[in-house]
Amino acid sequence: MATDHEPTAQKRDRAATRAALLNAARVRFARFGYEGTTVRDVAQDARVDAALVFRYFGSKRALFEEACVDHEVLGQVMSGPLNELPAGMLESVVFQDWSQFAGEHPLVMLLRSPSHGPARERLEQQVDAAHIEELIKQVRGKDATLRAEMLVACLLGMGVMRSALHSTALTSATLDDVLPYFTGITKVLVEGDGLPTD
Structure with missing residues (x-):
């Protein structure tokens, strides 16, 4: 039964992580601008690994666009x-x-x-x-x-x-x-x- 719920739980975790990254990015970009914000900063604020930014958004530029x-x-x-x-x-x-x-x-x-x-x-x-x-x-x-x-x-x-x-x-x-x-x-x-x- 646990495996039946695992995909749903994973989807929830992905959605929550993605939302946390977007929120952190919006704050960072608004306060420090595009050039003054790093992927590491955003990931640190969202309390996740920086690699997840590239997994969910592909690049810093794509993250910026979606954050807007x-x-x-x-x-x-x-x-x-x-x-x-x-x-x-x-x-x-x-x-x-x-x-x-x-x-x-x-x-x-x-x-x-x-x-x-x-x-x-x-x-x-x-x-x-x-x-x-x-x-x-x-x-x-x-x-x-x-x-x-x-x-x-x-x-x-x-x-x-x-x-x-x-x-x-x-x-x-x-x-x-x-x-x-x-x-x-x-x-x-x-x-x-x-x-x-x-």
């Missing part, structure tokens, strides 16, 4: 039920607690990195593939790609306004404060409510 955006969570949100889309997007992008990552939105961390060029190019490809394409499937009517990208831009803009620029109203607002307005924006851009017909 939680692709798994965003992918689930973008492909989920339409009625849960506004709250899910706000919670995962705008109202995340970035305090443990030096208070910065991960995308700001990415853009601040002196070596951000290649990482940003690959990140753009990943975001398009994993998230915007899923969102496009939800959009009804014409200009689906344009409307999906506008919605993502709105989300990222609010995230940066809160975490990096500390704008007065957005920083003090709660998810419940913003949700009714963002739900309206989502209905226009995703469902086409209020768009002119021709």
Whole structure:
């Protein structure tokens, strides 16, 4: 019977180790930047062997890219039920607690990195593939790609306004404060409510 449960236990251990490495990487990259962070530092903070960074991510660069955006969570949100889309997007992008990552939105961390060029190019490809394409499937009517990208831009803009620029109203607002307005924006851009017909 023990062998029946072993694969599940191993999967749990791998997932926990991977999550610990990502969390440690986000803190390190936010505080010290890409060049100031080593694989050994991240592994030490996560209390695992440095070889596991290469096993789970392949390279320091790949770890950095994944640390900037939680692709798994965003992918689930973008492909989920339409009625849960506004709250899910706000919670995962705008109202995340970035305090443990030096208070910065991960995308700001990415853009601040002196070596951000290649990482940003690959990140753009990943975001398009994993998230915007899923969102496009939800959009009804014409200009689906344009409307999906506008919605993502709105989300990222609010995230940066809160975490990096500390704008007065957005920083003090709660998810419940913003949700009714963002739900309206989502209905226009995703469902086409209020768009002119021709």
